[in-house]
Amino acid sequence: MSRQSELAELSRVYDSSALSNRNILVNGSMKVAQRSTQVTSAGAGYLTVDRFYHELKNATDNLAYTTEQVTDAPSGFSKSLKLTVTTEESALANNEYGRMYYVVEGQDLQRIGYGTSACKEVTLSFYVKSSITGNFSTSIYLSASGGVIASQAYTINAADTWERKICTFPTYTTANVPNTNAAGMYINFGLFAGSTYNTLSPTFIAHTGAHLLGGQAANFAAVNGTTWQLTGVQLEVGSEATPFEHEPYSVTLAKAQRYCVDLTPTSGTSPYIGASAAAGNTTVAVAHIALPVQMRATPSATLSGTAGNYTVFNGADRTCTSYAINGMSPLGGGINFTCSGGGLTANDACGIYVANTNVRSIIEAEL
16 A cells, blocks of 8 residues: 555544544554563463453363464564464363453443433454464454354455454443453454354343354364464544554553563673662662553552562572562562571661563553
8 A cells, every 4th residue: 555545544534533542552563572482382461562461261182382472574564473383172062262362441441422312333453464364253352242243254354364354343342341441352263162152242232151252263273283373453433444554663562561561681691680779688688679660450460480589688588488469569569589698687678680581570450
C-alpha cells in the first residue's frame, strides 16, 4: 500500500481521536518480551512476548512446543511471536483446545459503547504465518451479561507466507462492559480445537464454551515441526482496518509495564536489581522498589530460579535463603530478602544482585 493510499484510508475512518491511540491493544508488534525471548516445553501462561497468554486445555498427553520472539516478520515489523511443535499430539480429543489470548481492561473498552444504542463495531487485524493452511478461529469474549462471545474463521491460504487478516465483530447493545480495571474482553486466537469448542457464532451469544474457537478446523498440534506466527495485532473501533499503529519501543514498553515489570538488568555478569536496599535487621535486607509506571493493581513478585540465585552485598556476599513481598502497591513497595548466617547491620545500606544472569525478577499485575 502506498503512502497516499494509507492516508486516504485513514481519512475515511477519521474522527476526533482516530489518528492516534487507535489500537486498543498493547504490544501488538511483539517488540516487548520482558520475561523471556524463548521457552521450550512451553505450557500455559505469559511466557515470552508481553500481554499474549498461552493456554492448552486437556492437551497434556503428548503435545510439546516452543514459543519464542523471533525477527522473522512482515515488511514494516521487526518481531513476531512464533510457536513450533516439538512433539505432536497423537489424536485430538473433543475436549481439547489450544489458543493464544489477549485480555483488555473494561475501562479501555468504554469508547466502543457496549450496552448502548450507540455501540460501534470493532475490527481486529493481524499478520499471521503458518507452515499449514486451512481455517483458524478468532473470537471475542465480553464480560457483559454474564459472558457473551462471537467467533469468526479466517483462512491461511499459503504455507510459510505472511498474510494480513481482517475480522470485524458486531455491536452488542444488551449490556455494558464494567468500567473497571478488571477483565472486560478476551481476544482469542485458535491453534486447534475439538468439537466441544469449535461451533461458529458470528454474533454475540451467551458463552457456554462451544463457541470459544468457532470455525477452528486446522490443527496446529497434529504434526511435529508445525509453526504458527503472529504480529501486527490491532483492535480498533469501526468497521475498517487502518494501517498498524507503530510507536516507539519506549512507549510500548511503558504501556506493557502496567502489567509486568522486569527488575533484573540485562547487562553485567552479576547485575544488581534496580532498587535501593537497607538492612532491616541482621538477617533481612529490604529492597525498596519504585515501579516505572503505576501498575494495573497491586502486583505480585515472581523471582525465577531459587532464592539462592540472589545475593545481598554489604561489603561481603550474603546468600539469600528466601524472599517475601513487603507492603507492595501499584506504585511500588518492598521485597524482603532473608540471608543465611546473619552478618547484616540494621539500617545500613546494601545491594542485592542476581548471581545467575538467566534469572528474571518479575513484578506482575496481569489480568
